[in-house]
Amino acid sequence: MINPQMVMYEEEFNQIQAVVDRLVRDANAKVVFIVDKNGQLIAASGDIDNVDTTSLASLTAGNIAATGGMAKLLKENEFATQFHEGEKANIHIQLVGNRVILVVIFDSRSSLGLVRLRVKKASEELNGIFESLLKKVAEPGADSPFAEITDEDIDNLFND
Amino acid sequence: MSFINYMAREINCKLVYYGPGLCGKTTNLQYIYERTNPDAKGKMISLATETERTLFFDFLPLSLGEIRGFKTRFHLYTVPGQVFYDASRKLILKGVDGVIFVADSQIERTEANLESVENLRTNLAEQGYSLDKLPYVVQYNKRDLPNVASVEELRQMINPTNVPDYEAVARTGVGVFDTLKAVAKLVLTELRKGGT
Ligand SMILES: Nc1nc2c(ncn2[C@@H]2O[C@H](COP(=O)(O)OP(=O)(O)OP(=O)(O)O)[C@@H](O)[C@H]2O)c(=O)[nH]1
Ligand SMILES: [Mg+2]
Numbered sequence: 001m002i003n004p005q006m007v008m009y010e011e012e013f014n015q016i017q018a019v020v021d022r023l024v025r026d027a028n029a030k031v032v033f034i035v036d037k038n039g040q041l042i043a044a045s046g047d048i049d050n051v052d053t054t055s056l057a058s059l060t061a062g063n064i065a066a067t068g069g070m071a072k073l074l075k076e077n078e079f080a081t082q083f084h085e086g087e088k089a090n091i092h093i094q095l096v097g098n099r100v101i102l103v104v105i106f107d108s109r110s111s112l113g114l115v116r117l118r119v120k121k122a123s124e125e126l127n128g129i130f131e132s133l134l135k136k137v138a139e140p141g142a143d144s145p146f147a148e149i150t151d152e153d154i155d156n157l158f159n160d
Numbered sequence: 161m162s163f164i165n166y167m168a169r170e171i172n173c174k175l176v177y178y179g180p181g182l183c184g185k186t187t188n189l190q191y192i193y194e195r196t197n198p199d200a201k202g203k204m205i206s207l208a209t210e211t212e213r214t215l216f217f218d219f220l221p222l223s224l225g226e227i228r229g230f231k232t233r234f235h236l237y238t239v240p241g242q243v244f245y246d247a248s249r250k251l252i253l254k255g256v257d258g259v260i261f262v263a264d265s266q267i268e269r270t271e272a273n274l275e276s277v278e279n280l281r282t283n284l285a286e287q288g289y290s291l292d293k294l295p296y297v298v299q300y301n302k303r304d305l306p307n308v309a310s311v312e313e314l315r316q317m318i319n320p321t322n323v324p325d326y327e328a329v330a331r332t333g334v335g336v337f338d339t340l341k342a343v344a345k346l347v348l349t350e351l352r353k354g355g356t
Contacts, residue, residue, distance in 0.1 A: 006163040013167035038255035039219075039235065040163045040172045054202045058219045058235065062207070065251040066216070145164070146171070146351040149227055154348045157225045157232065158341050 006036055012133045013043065019125050020045040023102075027118040028110035030089070034126070035060050035101045042100060056103070060093060064101055083112065094119050097127040161255040162351060170231035173347050174255055175340075178280050179262035180272035181213070181241035184301040187330040188262060189220050189236055192340060195333065196222060214240040217252050224344065234344060241276065250283050258295035258347040259284075260339055262330075263318050265300045265308035273318055295346030298325040299339045304332070 016034065023032045024046040031051055033044035039061030044053045068078045082093040092104040092115050102123060104115050163172040177185040186206065193204045202221035209215050218238040223231055239249040261280065263273045281291045298319045300311055311327060319325050324342045328335030 006161055008163070008165040008167055010167045013165070036163065038161055038163070038174055042165075052203055054221050055205055055219070058205065058221075062216060062219075062251070065254065066248070069247055069251055145166075145228060145230060146348070149348070149352050151349075153227050154345050157227060157348075158345075 006038075006040070007133075007137045008042065009133070009136065012129055012136075015129045016043045016126065017045070019122050019129070023104065023118055023122045027104055027106065027115045029104045029106045029115065031103075031105040033057065033103050034096075035103065037061055037064065037099065037101065046105075051105070060101055060103055064093065064095060090115075092116070092119060094123055096123045097130055099130055100126065102126065162257050162347070164230075168231075169229055170233055171227075171351070172233045172235060173257040173344075173351075174235045174237065175258045175260065175343055175347070176252055176256045177236065177238040177260045177262055178249075178253075178276065179239075179241055179301075180264055180269060180276040181243070183241060183262045183264035183269070183273075183276075184328075184330040185238035185241060185262050186212075186214055186218050188260075188299075188301075188328075188336050188339070189218050189238055191330060191333045191336045192222070192236065193220055195337075200224070213242060214238055215245070216240065216248050227348070232344075232348070234347075236340075243275070246279065246283070249279070250286065253283055253287060253289075256284075256289070256294070257350070258343040259291070259297075260343050261296070261298045261318065262328075263298060263300050263314060265302045265314060265327075266305055267307050267309050270309065270317065273314075277318055292321060295343055295350050296323050297339055297343045297346070298323055299328045299330075299335060300325065301328045301330050301335075303327045303334070304329045 020032050020043050029046055031046040031048055033053055034042040035057040036042055039058040041053055041057040071078050078095060080095045084091045088107055090106055094102045096102050104119060106115055177188055179185055200223050205219040207216035220236040223233045237252050239252045284291050300314050326335045326339045330336055
């Protein structure tokens with residue numbers, strides 16, 4: 001047995017992307033992205049050409065995992081929100097539905113108050129989308145595209 | 161936990177390098193990083209102490225190519241091997257799809273190897289995984305050193321279930337890609353079985 005897979009379909013992806021795009025505008029953010037708790041990037045928006053979202057995704061997940069570990073030791077629920085203030089960039093990290101992590105990077109054109117407000121709304125929307133996504137994944141018949149691969153397909157990956 | 165993204169047409173899997181302190185986990189990743197085309201890799205991140213011991217993890221994203229129109233991406237992580245970082249090791253194991261156990265072949269590290277495999281088994285079990293059911297390979301590293309145990313001895317101690325195992329000299333790259341390919345294959349084979 002392996003873990004239940006995380007799966008993303010086009011329909012839900014588009015919904016998530018729409019939320020993230022809107023959050024960039026509404027919160028005057030530089031970059032917004034969503035990561036799963038294992039550090040896989042799910043969606044990103046804003047000035048993403050100038051940041052390494054893959055690295056940020058993995059570090060964000062590590063960060064949430066570490067603070068989650070601290071919370072456990074203190075018999076606390078997970079710390080759902082984190083905020084780091086830098087000289088130019090600030091970063092707001094929000095755990096959504098204990099499943100995914102919503103990250104907002106912003107500068108002085110925005111404010112913590114505004115970001116908090118917009119993140120709250122976006123989190124609710126995202127929660128709904130991920131819930132229906134999970135239901136869909138749990139349905140039987142949602143076949144993996146990998147069910148049909150052959151040994152040869154796998155070998156070919158390594159032949160260069 | 162693999163992540164299949166139908167929209168981006170890609171699949172992401174998480175591999176974890178486990179093993180005692182100084183066995184060469186970070187060195188494995190460094191070699192892979194050096195020898196991979198720029199377009200197939202992302203930045204390597206090392207959260208390390210001032211003496212270059214892994215403090216939390218190393219991370220290296222790799223893409224291996226396409227299968228049936230899906231990009232296969234592997235996220236490689238190492239754990240901190242020092243005994244007292246156990247809490248961090250548990251966190252890194254979350255959502256793992258495949259494990260590489262790197263053993264230090266030196267005779268004086270026998271105890272440390274055994275302790276680390278046991279620790280791996282315990283930490284996986286705590287999260288509801290069984291080492292026997294997970295894609296898993298073993299690497300006997302530092303074969304270049306004079307004071308090493310024989311592969312037969314190591315196998316008996318560290319690999320009683322006979323999973324694929326490889327001799328390696330991570331510093332020069334011997335066996336590094338063989339090990340990686342072996343576990344990647346096992347993970348993809350597991351995916352074929354359905355995964356859920
Ligand atoms: N001789 C020899 N030295 C090696 C080999 N592989 C790694 N080393 C050396 O062993 C030392 C420790 O290697 P690391 O890769 O940092 O070990 P690690 O497993 O990441 O250690 P932690 O981060 O503490 O868990 C370094 O000095 C490496 O250069 C090898 O195959 N042969
Ligand atoms: Mg290390």
